Amino acid sequence: MDILDKRIVVTGAAGGIGKALAKAFKNEGAKFVLIADIDGERASETAAELGFKSFKLNVGNEEEIKSLIDFMNKEEGGIDIFCSNAGIGGVPMLLDVTTEDWQNIWDINVMGHIHAAKHVIPQMLERGSGYLVNTASAAGLLTQIGSAPYSVTKAAALSLAEWIKITYGAKGIGVSCLCPQAVETAMTAQGAGTAGVDGMITADECAASVIEAIKIEKFLVTPHEEVLEYIKRKATDYDRWISGMQRLQTKFEDFYKTILNQPQSEKDNS
Numbered sequence: 673m674d675i676l677d678k679r680i681v682v683t684g685a686a687g688g689i690g691k692a693l694a695k696a697f698k699n700e701g702a703k704f705v706l707i708a709d710i711d712g713e714r715a716s717e718t719a720a721e722l723g724f725k726s727f728k729l730n731v732g733n734e735e736e737i738k739s740l741i742d743f744m745n746k747e748e749g750g751i752d753i754f755c756s757n758a759g760i761g762g763v764p765m766l767l768d769v770t771t772e773d774w775q776n777i778w779d780i781n782v783m784g785h786i787h788a789a790k791h792v793i794p795q796m797l798e799r800g801s802g803y804l805v806n807t808a809s810a811a812g813l814l815t816q817i818g819s820a821p822y823s824v825t826k827a828a829a830l831s832l833a834e835w836i837k838i839t840y841g842a843k844g845i846g847v848s849c850l851c852p853q854a855v856e857t858a859m860t861a862q863g864a865g866t867a868g869v870d871g872m873i874t875a876d877e878c879a880a881s882v883i884e885a886i887k888i889e890k891f892l893v894t895p896h897e898e899v900l901e902y903i904k905r906k907a908t909d910y911d912r913w914i915s916g917m918q919r920l921q922t923k924f925e926d927f928y929k930t931i932l933n934q935p936q937s938e939k940d941n942s
Contacts, residue, residue, distance in 0.1 A: 673753070673884075674802075674886065675697060675702055675855055675886060676701040677703045677749055679698075679702075679704050679744065679749070679750060679753075680694075680751070680752065680754075681751045682694050682707065682757055683709070683755065683784065684709055684759060685727060685755075686711045686714035686715045686717075686718050689719050689876050690707075690758070692874075692878060693805075694722055695876070696876070696880065696882070696883050697907070698722055699884060700832075701848050703745075704724060705722065705738070706727055706743075706801050707719040707727070707729075708740060709726070710758070712726065717904065718786055719742075726847035727743060728914045729766055730780075731758045731784030731787065733780030734787045737784075737788055737791055738787075738791050740906055741795075745795070750799070751795065751796075751802070752801070752802060753802070754788055754802075754804050755804075756788045756789075756806045758780060758784055759781045759809075759826075760776075760903055762777035762821040762825070763782075763861065764822075766820040766821075768820055777821045777825050778821075780906060782825050782828045782830075782832070788804070793840060796843070796844065797843060799844075800844040801844045803847070803848075804845065804846070805885075806830075806849050806852060807829075808829040808849050809826040809852065809911055811826045812826035812827045812830035812831075812851055813899060813906075814876075814903070815827075815917065817921045818824065818924065820923075830849055831848075832917075834838070837891055848882065848885045848891060849891060849892055849893065849897065850895075853895075853896040855872065855895075856874050871896075873895055873896065877895060878895050881893050891932040
């Protein structure tokens with residue numbers, strides 16, 4: 673899809689990957705980019721910096737997603753590209769994760785994508801064109817050592833994007849799923865653990881990969897090329913791959929002990 677003159681929504685756009693995406697869309701000549709984020713103040717600052725408008729949004733709340741789409745329909749006449757990018761790291765490990773913790777990360781990392789797709793796809797089908805970009809993670813392909821909730825929700829986000837592409841791809845709906853390893857954002861400010869084994873890229877580099885994928889309508893976006901090789905190894909010999917991940921787990925146990933001892937506010941930055 674050509675980005676020129678498109679009307680775009682980016683969630684989680686106050687900073688990190690989301691802000692980088694908004695900047696990249698502006699540079700590609702997008703007509704309008706809505707800066708949506710749960711942090712309304714930062715979203716407003718980012719919108720002012722880029723010359724767009726902001727929208728305070730909790731992606732886990734379906735009514736707020738519907739309100740955002742209504743806003744875009746009234747202000748811009750519709751949405752051409754919806755980047756469902758917002759996400760959180762959640763509580764690490766498994767044994768100390770409460771049911772409420774699971775529900776919180778599920779609402780944001782999975783239901784946020786579901787709400788967006790459910791309410792924006794109808795107008796795209798009516799037009800015969802539209803594009804969804806869902807931010808998942810390499811963790812959705814390869815698991816995330818040290819965090820069951822993050823791993824499970826990112827795998828679910830990837831699965832949803834696959835389903836949408838299979839179901840609606842022949843009806844004019846483009847879909848890309850972003851699955852990076854470590855990216856320089858607030859979430860990785862205290863370190864990236866195993867996600868950083870192949871180095872950390874900038875949010876701008878990540879956004880550039882997304883722009884390229886949209887232009888050629890490529891589904892899987894893996895800014896870290898090593899991820900594709902890991903997927904092949906996993907598919908070829910699952911047990912051997914798990915053994916390798918167990919060794920990696922042992923190597924990074926001290927790192928995750930440190931994460932567990934952090935205040936919760938530091939764990940949930942996204």
